[in-house]
Amino acid sequence: MRHLLLGLSLVTLAACGSEDTARVAEATDESFQEELQLQLLDAKPGDVIEIPAGRYALDRGLSLTADGVTIRGAGMEETVLSFAGQVAGAEGLLVTADDFTIEDMAIEDTIGDALKINEADGVVIRRVRVEWTGEPKTENGAYGFYPVQTTNVLIEDSVAIGASDAGIYVGQSKNVVVRNNRAERNVAGIEIENTQDADVYGNVATDNTGGILVFNMPNLSQEGGRVRIYGNEVYENDLRNFGHPGTPVASIPAGSGIVINSHDDVEVFDNDIRDNRTANVIISSVYASNYADNSWSDSFDPYPERIHFHSNRLSGGGDKPDGAELKALKLLKFGPGGSFPHVLWDGYAAEGRDPQICIQDEGAKVLNADLPNSSKNISVESAPFDCSLPRLKAVRLASAE
Amino acid sequence: MRYLLISVLMLLTACGQERVRPSFHPEANPPTLSAWGALQVEKGRLILGEGVEPYTLNTPLFTDYASKLRTVWMLSGSASIGEEGSLDFPVGTVITKTFYYPEGEDGTVTAAAYQSVDLSSEVDLSTHRLIETRLLVRREDGWHPVSYVWNEEQTEATLKRTGAVVPLTLADHQQAGPFAYVVPNENQCAGCHAPDAASGRIEPLGPTAGQLSRREVVGDEEGEQLLRLAEAGFVTLGDEPAVVQTRWDDASASLDQRARSYLAANCAHCHNPQGPADTSGLDLSLGATGAAVGRCKPPIAAGSGTGGHRFGIEPGRPEASILTYRVGSTDPGAMMPELGRSLVHEEGLALLNQWIAEMDGTCSET
Incomplete structure (x- = not known):
């Protein structure tokens, strides 16, 4: 009877969404779910919770509040927690504890975020896969890896697929390393938002709507600062945007390689950035996003400043921009067979202050869309951006050494 | 004063029922709810233990149209009123909240207007179904959440740390039909009851002076709930009257x-x-x-x-x-x-x- 009722309620839930929401639920492994949650409840600092190889169906979100706990599976293809039948909980696993490590497992098809870690000091995510199976769709959960308001965070050798917002998202955090991961078929592959001191390197971001995003949003407890993006492969992020209308990422044009929005002090170097059909690089202000300026505090700085691109390898892309306005602009300026230059800039800068946007990459020109003047003086230049900035310091993170 | 009230209650229950004395468990959580003595099932009714006071809130949290029977009891001492009407409960306090529904003969439940709180402090089990009872226990090291889920026979509730999904069917209301009533796991208690995310400290949420300060009718007598709790010895009133939190359904309020x-x-x-x-x-x-x-x-x-x-x-x-x-x-x-x-x-x-x-x-x- 119980399963019948749960089945009914699932059908009801699915019927509320739009097309193609049928979630194929396996029968819940009640005893496994009970035992695992009990282990999480009883965990003490230093405990390692091992989950053997196997595929386990859960119907409720898990949570951990004890510090110093490690959860370890037998491999990201071997130990799989499937939440396709989830009826409760906004996450697959919610962690509100310090010194947390998760390794060698997969979390699939959660109804909301896959792995959220809120207000923690010390996070290690290693060789973990989060995935929404099937075709990318709006009904998928928002975030794959979602540490927010955390300090000393390492995400490495992991995989994020199918998130309707960001596959790997680090928000309002400090001292972060994101390295050697793979993000694909998400709206945003990797997103660093309102975060201070982050190194993002050795990652592959492909087949997302936008590859790697560095965002600074208003009205939050912390502004972003000092992000280094280097040694990544960011290519063919041409997936249609399937984000939820209204979310900041829903405004990302399909075919965006690296996007820097309202963020200061970003150094981007030694990356392979290629074949992103709108543009390999977009630098913009929150003014160019969906939101007007009436809702953020006076102290918020909406302009991207001190942006330093150098020694990247840029090629292809810019040939099939997303959205009517960009398509028209491309046609007008570059003709049917032409392409945008590698860098698009919306042109917003603080009155009387040099934004210090330095693009030293070989062959990289900047399209200034001149949005502040209703695009009256659209230009393609490289000289104004021929400048250099001091290098940013490497993040020092004990768990990454 | 508390003892006076207890003796009055004893008189009220003179029909032969012996009220259970509540217990404070300073360390371990007993496996059954009855071990706390805050609530007991007696002759087909859920009743309160000796000296246990019921209370309600001006604006409660919504939980799937469940009715809620809230109680407070403490071993000794009383709660003082702190900043912004918060209550500082002493070690030995046991707060309970029982979630229940009016139940039809076919086993469906109804969405009784959840604000109309039954202050007779009893639940008739021939017409109601008890789902779960959640406790917040103030121990030396802070508050502890403990959840008990009622058995089908409605005779006892047992400790349930990992939560549960209870399939229910709503008979009335716009949303009539089956739904999954979710009993939270022990960690999820902190999802709401740790309003300071940095400290993660568990706290009661409902019982503030502003939420408790309200007119009530108990039996034939009209009174003020916070005063009743003060007379019971559970709250020490400050010099300033409480700033009353508006009832969400008070048509006379803005x-x-x-x-x-x-x-x-x-x-x-x-x-x-x-x-x-x-x-x-x-x-x-x-x-x-x-x-x-x-x-x-x-x-x-x-x-x-x-x-x-x-x-x-x-x-x-x-x-x-x-x-x-x-x-x-x-x-x-x-x-x-x-x-x-x-x-x-x-x-x-x-x-x-x-x-x-x-x-x-x-x-x-x-």
Whole structure:
């Protein structure tokens, strides 16, 4: 009877969404779910919770509040927690504890975020896969890896697929390393938002709507600062945007390689950035996003400043921009067979202050869309951006050494 | 004074029932609810233990139209009133909340208006079904949440640390039909009861002076609930009268006060400046002002929670506001609150809709 009722309620839930929401639920492994949650409840600092190889169906979100706990599976293809039948909980696993490590497992098809870690000091995510199976769709959960308001965070050798917002998202955090991961078929592959001191390197971001995003949003407890993006492969992020209308990422044009929005002090170097059909690089202000300026505090700085691109390898892309306005602009300026230059800039800068946007990459020109003047003086230049900035310091993170 | 009241209660229950004396368990959680003695099943009724006081709140949290029987008892001492009407309960306090429904003969439950709280402090089990009883126990090292789930026979509730899904069917109301009543796991208790995310300290949420201060009718007598609790010895009143938190369903109060009270009771345990939802920049505590309350505020990481809308609150347009979209959603990835309900609180949603509909102004568009 119980399963019948749960089945009914699932059908009801699915019927509320739009097309193609049928979630194929396996029968819940009640005893496994009970035992695992009990282990999480009883965990003490230093405990390692091992989950053997196997595929386990859960119907409720898990949570951990004890510090110093490690959860370890037998491999990201071997130990799989499937939440396709989830009826409760906004996450697959919610962690509100310090010194947390998760390794060698997969979390699939959660109804909301896959792995959220809120207000923690010390996070290690290693060789973990989060995935929404099937075709990318709006009904998928928002975030794959979602540490927010955390300090000393390492995400490495992991995989994020199918998130309707960001596959790997680090928000309002400090001292972060994101390295050697793979993000694909998400709206945003990797997103660093309102975060201070982050190194993002050795990652592959492909087949997302936008590859790697560095965002600074208003009205939050912390502004972003000092992000280094280097040694990544960011290519063919041409997936249609399937984000939820209204979310900041829903405004990302399909075919965006690296996007820097309202963020200061970003150094981007030694990356392979290629074949992103709108543009390999977009630098913009929150003014160019969906939101007007009436809702953020006076102290918020909406302009991207001190942006330093150098020694990247840029090629292809810019040939099939997303959205009517960009398509028209491309046609007008570059003709049917032409392409945008590698860098698009919306042109917003603080009155009387040099934004210090330095693009030293070989062959990289900047399209200034001149949005502040209703695009009256659209230009393609490289000289104004021929400048250099001091290098940013490497993040020092004990768990990454 | 407490003893006087107890003796009165003893007289009231002179029909032969012997009330159980409550116990405080300073360390381990007993496997059954009856070991606490706060509540007992006697002759087909759920009744309170000796000296246990029932209470209700001006604006309670919505939980799937469940009725709630709340009780407080303490081993010794009394709660003093602190900042902004918070109550500082002594070690030895046991607070209980029993979730139950009126039940039909076919086993379906009904959405009794959850505000009309039965202050007779008894539940007739021939017409009601008990689901779970949650305890907050104040021990030396702080508050501990403990949950018990009632058996089918309705004779005992047993400790359930990992939560449960109880399939129920609602017989009446717009949302008639099956739904999954979710008993939270022990960690999830902190999802609401740790309003300061940095400390993670568990606290009671409902019993504040402002929530407890209300007129009540017990038997034939009209009185003031906070005074009754003070007379019972459980609360030490301060010099200042409590600032009463508006009843969300008080038609004589302003729409703004009612809506803000509703949001404070249902959202501010996370959406406060120290809460786990401060990541969103949305502050729904009673004292919050400006864009923090959501007016023309863009979402941060709402994901599917936006429902395609651009602002937390768009004045005059509840149908275009994220706040009401999420309160009206039952999708676990979008709904607010995230925990503690599978159904929509239609009446609460109607209040918020009206509140937003009557707001002036617009959010400027780019």
